[in-house]
Amino acid sequence: MTSTRGATIGIGMVGYAFMGAAHSQAWRTVHRAFDLPLTPRMAVLCGRDRAAAEAAAAKLGWASVETEWKHLIESGDVDLVDICTPGDSHAEIALAALAAGKHVLCEKPLANTVAEAETMAAAAAEAATRGVRSMVGFNYRRVPAVALARRLVAEGRLGEIRHVRAQYLQDWIVDPEFPLVWRLRKDKAGSGALGDIGAHAVDLAQFVTGAAITGVSGLTETFVGERPLPGGAGRGPVTVDDTALFLARFDGGAVGTFEATRFASGRKNALRLEVNGAAGSLAFDFEAMNELAFHDHTEDPELGGFRRIQVTEPGHPYVGAWWPPGHGLGYEHTFTHEVRDLLAALAAGEDPEPSFADGLQVQRVLAAVEESAAASSVWTRVGAHGTG
Amino acid sequence: MTSTRGATIGIGMVGYAFMGAAHSQAWRTVHRAFDLPLTPRMAVLCGRDRAAAEAAAAKLGWASVETEWKHLIESGDVDLVDICTPGDSHAEIALAALAAGKHVLCEKPLANTVAEAETMAAAAAEAATRGVRSMVGFNYRRVPAVALARRLVAEGRLGEIRHVRAQYLQDWIVDPEFPLVWRLRKDKAGSGALGDIGAHAVDLAQFVTGAAITGVSGLTETFVGERPLPGGAGRGPVTVDDTALFLARFDGGAVGTFEATRFASGRKNALRLEVNGAAGSLAFDFEAMNELAFHDHTEDPELGGFRRIQVTEPGHPYVGAWWPPGHGLGYEHTFTHEVRDLLAALAAGEDPEPSFADGLQVQRVLAAVEESAAASSVWTRVGAHGTG
C-alpha cells in the first residue's frame, strides 16, 4: 500500500542534539497530523562521529548517515537542509546549501554576527529568485497561543500598542559550580542569554505586535565570572553575558522592556510577553503554553478582566489537526507546526516566514543591545551601528 | 542500516477515530523517545470500510489493513491487539484476542456492564498464567504530574488521607441543539458522563490515593431530554446521564465527592483532583497538565502554601525522555507513556497496570453509583450489588 498523498521531499539534517531530536519528532509527525501536499522523507542525518550518528539515526528515524555536511548537501536524496548545529557554523552550511539549490531551515540565532547574518539574508533573497526557499527557526511563533495573539493584534483587538514587556527567564546556571559548557563561551555561542534566549523574546515581541524595534538602551552582566571546566581540570572564564536587559522603542510608537537571563531561580522556561494596547491587552507565559490571557478594554469595565483563553479550540491556529478542546499540546508541537508551515510554503511556491531577513533584523537588535551596553547604555539605533 | 535495539512486537489496532489517532501517535513515537527492549511494529489497522481504513492507515502509519477484527487477531503479524472501539464491543474482541494468545490493550471503559467486565478480568487473569498480558487504557495515570502525585502519596508526603475531590468537567453538550450522537445513547455507550469521563475520575482518585472506593451515594440527571437526530430527521430521546455526582468512602478512611458532567460551561477538559492529607495536600487540573500543586503541611506555617511544581524535571516520571525543564508535554504523551509502560512490562514478563481487574473495580464503582441513584441515593456498597 502506498501513500497517495502526493509528492515527497527529502530532508537532510545536520546535528542531532536537543534541537535535532525536536526537529526529528516534527519531521516524523507532521504529515500524520496535517494534510499536506508534500510529505517529508527523513533521508540523511549528518554527524561527525559515524557510530554515534548511526545510533541517533536509528533512534530518531533517519534512513542514512553522513559524517560530512558537504556530502549531505550534495546528496540527491536531500531537497531541504535542516541546520541544527551551534551558531558558529550556520552561515557556512546555509550558504553552501542555498548555492546548491537546496531549501534551508536554519535554527536560530541565524548567525553569531550581524555580518554573517547579512550575507545569509542576501543569499536567501537571491536564492528565492531561483525558487530556493529559506526559513529561520523561531519556533515559538508556532505556539497556538502565540499565533492567536498575533491574530488578535492584526485584527485590531488591542488597538494602538503602547507597552511591551518581554522576558525569557531560566535558572539552569544559578549554581556557580555549574560547568563552563560551550554555551558560556563567546567563541562558540556568540553571546550568552542575549543570543540564546533573548533572540526568541525579540522575535516574539516583533511578531506579535507586527512592529519592528528601532532603538535600544542595553545593559549586560556576568554574575559568575569563572566556572569549572567540563573536564574537571580547574576553572575557566565565562566570556558571555549571564543576563541582558534593555529598553526599546518600536516603529509603531510602543515602548518596551526586555530581559533574558539564566539566573531567575524558579523560572524554568518562562518566555513571557505582555502587550498593552489602547483597546486591549495580552499576556503569555510559555510555562502555561496552552493559554493566552486577553483583556478586552472595550467591554463594560464592571465585567472586564483578563480572561484565560484555553487555546485548544478547533478554530485556533494549528489546533484543528490535533485533539478536542482542553487537550493541550506540548513544546515539540512548535516544531511540527514550523515544518508544517514550511512544507505548505514550499508546495505553494512561496517564501516561508520567518525569513532570513527576519533573522537578520533580530541579530541587528541584539547587536545594538551589545553596542549600547558597551557604551554606557546610550540609546542606539537598530541597524545604524558599525557592523550593521 | 537496521535497528540494533532488539526484538519487535507486532501491533494490531481496531478502530481509528479519536482514540485510534492518539494511540497511533504513541506507537509511532514511543521508541523514538524511550530506550526500550521491545520495538513496536504498526502492523495492522482494522476498520469496516476498507477505503476509509486504508486512508487512515496511510495517514497514521499502519502497514496493512483488515476489515474484520477476527482476521486481525488471527494475523501472524500481530502480537498485541489494541482495542479502540466503542465500549459495547470491548468484551468480545478482548476475549477473542486473549484466547488467541495475543496481548491486549483495551481502551476504557473496560466494558459497558459489570458482568462483561468480570468475564474479561477472569479471562485476563487466566491468560496471565500463560504469559499473555492485558492492560486497560486509563491514560491519565501517565500524566507526569499525576504519576508524581501518586509517588508523593506513596512516599507518605500527604500522611493519612482525609479528603478527595474529583471532578471531570466538560461543556460540549451545553447547547440543547447539539445532536444525539452515539455517546448519548445507552445501547452504544452504556452510560453518559458517568462512564465516559467519570470513569477516569474514579480511576485517578483510586490510583493517586492508593485506596479503593468501598461505598457510594449517587445522583444522576439528564438536563436535556431530547436532541436532534444526527441525520436531521426530527428528535430523539437522550438515554444516558448528562451528569453524575456521588459521595464516596475509601478503604483507608477518606471521604470524597465526585462529579462528571458535560454541562460545565467554560470547562473544556477539566479533570481535577484534590487530595487533603494530615501531612500535606495535592491539587491537579488537566487543563494545566504540566503542573502539580503541592502543600507540605509539616512546614513552618508562615512559609507554607500550595506550590506550583512544574512537572518537567528530568527526575519526574517519564520526563527524562523528553525536553529540558519548563518545556511541557501534551495530551498525546499520556498514550506514549502508556505504551512505554506496557512494552516494558511485556519485555520483563510482568503484568502491566492498570489491569483488567482495575478496570473491573472502576466498573463496579460506576454500577454502584447508578444503583444508588436509582434507589434514592441510599448508600451502596461497591461490589455488593446484584450484578457485581
Added chain:
Amino acid sequence: MTSTRGATIGIGMVGYAFMGAAHSQAWRTVHRAFDLPLTPRMAVLCGRDRAAAEAAAAKLGWASVETEWKHLIESGDVDLVDICTPGDSHAEIALAALAAGKHVLCEKPLANTVAEAETMAAAAAEAATRGVRSMVGFNYRRVPAVALARRLVAEGRLGEIRHVRAQYLQDWIVDPEFPLVWRLRKDKAGSGALGDIGAHAVDLAQFVTGAAITGVSGLTETFVGERPLPGGAGRGPVTVDDTALFLARFDGGAVGTFEATRFASGRKNALRLEVNGAAGSLAFDFEAMNELAFHDHTEDPELGGFRRIQVTEPGHPYVGAWWPPGHGLGYEHTFTHEVRDLLAALAAGEDPEPSFADGLQVQRVLAAVEESAAASSVWTRVGAHGTG
C-alpha cells in the same frame, strides 16, 4: 461641632470575641465610609466578666458595659441588639429582644436546632408587623464579588443554572493534638463543620443562584474521635462532625455538591463556589476575595475563557464608598457592608435580608443533611423531616 447627618441608633452588642471584634469594626466605620440616614451609636457592650468587658469596650469603642444581656435589652440607650454569642444562646436573647421591641442582628447559625430557628423566624415575622426588624449574619453575601455574582445570575448572564459546587475548606484542626474547644462539643456548638462553616456555603449557594435546596443526600465523618481537654486534664470525645459532604437538588433544576471541613490542609478560609449555567459560569474563592471569575458562554468560543474580574470598580456593589480600582477590601468589610444594608433597611422601614426565615431555611438544609447521614445517605427532602 456635631454631626448633621440625621438620626442615630443605639447599638447594644452581646459577646466580644472574634465576631464581636469584627462587628465593632463595622459599627465604628460604616458611617465614615457610607452616607447613611441613620448613624450608629456604640452604646452598650455586654459580657459576663465586668473587668474583661470593660477592657474590651475601651479597646473596641463601646460607651458602656453590662454583664447581663437582659439589662442590655432593657437599656434605653439600645435600639438594636447585635448577638455575637455562641449558637446555644441565640434564641433566648433574640426572642427577648424582639419582644422588647428592639431590632436584632443575629450571628449565624440562627440557632442550634430547627425548632429554635422556627420559633425565632415566627417571632421575627410577628415583630416585623410592629416595625421591629431582624437580620441573620451571613456576612459573605456582602463580599462585593459575591454580590456581583448574584447580580449576574439575576440578570440572566448565566442562563439556566445546571451545576453548583460549594466548599468551605479550613485546616485548623488537622493536628490531632489540637484541643477539644467548645466548637468541637455538640452541646455548645450544635454541630461541627456543618453548622459552623457549611451554613455559610449553603447560604452562599442559595443566595447567588436565587434557588432553594429542596433535597439532599448527606455524609458526615469525625476523623479524630478524642482530643486533649483544654485544661490539660486528659482527653475527651469530639461530639461533632469534622466534615460534612452532601449532594443537593435546587428548586430550579440544578444539582450540586457541598463540602465543609476543617481538615483540608493548606486551605485557610476557602469558601469556594462554582456555578455553571447554560449561558455562563462563575467561580469564587474567598481566599482571593476581591476577584470573581466569569465565563460568558455566549461569546465566540475562540475568545472565551474565565475572566478574572477585579471587583474594585466604583459601580460594583459597595465599592463606590471605598478606594480606587485595584485597591481591594478585606474580610472585615463584609460586616461593614452588612450593617450598612441593615441601617438602610431600618431607615427605609423595610425588612433587611437575609431574614430569620432565610436563616431557618439554611437550618433546615443542615438538619436534612444530618438526617440523611444518619439514614445511610438516603435522599431527604428539606423541611420534610421530623423536626422541621
Added chain:
Amino acid sequence: MTSTRGATIGIGMVGYAFMGAAHSQAWRTVHRAFDLPLTPRMAVLCGRDRAAAEAAAAKLGWASVETEWKHLIESGDVDLVDICTPGDSHAEIALAALAAGKHVLCEKPLANTVAEAETMAAAAAEAATRGVRSMVGFNYRRVPAVALARRLVAEGRLGEIRHVRAQYLQDWIVDPEFPLVWRLRKDKAGSGALGDIGAHAVDLAQFVTGAAITGVSGLTETFVGERPLPGGAGRGPVTVDDTALFLARFDGGAVGTFEATRFASGRKNALRLEVNGAAGSLAFDFEAMNELAFHDHTEDPELGGFRRIQVTEPGHPYVGAWWPPGHGLGYEHTFTHEVRDLLAALAAGEDPEPSFADGLQVQRVLAAVEESAAASSVWTRVGAHGTG
C-alpha cells in the same frame, strides 16, 4: 469609663481627599486593632473651604477644623502633622511643622524636586536631634506580604540577589478623552507616572532587597499629548510623562527593570515586584495583596516551585492584630500599619522608617531617570547629577 491605655497624641491632618480619607481610617482604627502605648486623638483637620472641611471632618471623625495649615501647626492640640496635600506644598508645610517641634508624617513623593527633598531631609535630621520625628508615607511597605518579603530577604532566604523586576501598572488614562487633571500637569505634580507610582516601585524594590539603586538608564514617553481641559473649554497640553521605564543597578550587584505607566489596559493597581536570588525568588502583585509567591531554590528540584503563601498567619507581620488565617486585609490596612509603626517609634523615642532621607533617595533615583531620559538614556549615577 476611661481608657487606661496610656498617653494620647494629637493629630492634625492637612488635606482630606483620597489620601486624607485613607489616613483618617487609619487614625480611627489603629488603637482598636493594636495595643499601643500612644493613642491618637483626631484633633484638627485643615482645608481651605471651611464648609467642605467641616463636612469632611464630621464624616471622617475629626474634632475640629482649620482653614490655614499654619494655624493647624500652631494648635496646642496638635502634636503630629499629617500632610496629605499634593507634592508642591509638602516642603513648606513639613519644614514649618518640624521647626515648630511637631512630628511629621508626609505623604509621598517627599517633594517635587530633589532640592526640596534635600532641604526636608536635612531639617528632619536636625529635628531628630530634638526628638522631633518624621516619616514619609510609602504605605506599601506595610502590606503584610511585602513586610514578609523583606523579612525573607533579610534572613538570607533568597541568597545573593541577582534580578529585580518592578512595575506599577494602571490604566485610568488609556482613553485620550480623559481630562487634563492636575496629576497631568508638571507644575502641580512634578512628574507623571514616574513620581506618582514609579516612586512606590522604587521604594518597594529598595526596601525588599535592602539595596540602593546606584545608577539608571531611563526612557519616558507621553502617548497622549493633549487632553480636554476639565472645565470643558478646549484642550491643553499634557506636561508630564505617561510612562517611565528604566534599567537599574543596585549596590549589592543586582540588576533590574522598572516600569511605571497609566496605560496598561486591564491592570488596575498592579504594583508588582519579582526578585530572583541565588537561593530563592519572590513575586508579589498588589492586585492579590494577601499573597506572596516564594520559591525556595535550595529544595529538591522535583518538589520545588513557587508557593502561594497566604500572608494571613498570626506570626506574619501586622497580621496578629486582625483576623484568623485566610481572612485577608485590604488597601486601607497599609495606612493603619503605617501609623502603628509611627506611633510605636514615637513612644519608643526612635526614628520611624521610612525616613525623609529614604524619601530623598527615591527622589534622587527619579531625578536620575529623568536626567538619563533627557540624555539619550545614557547611564546616570544616582545622586551625581546637578541637582542631587
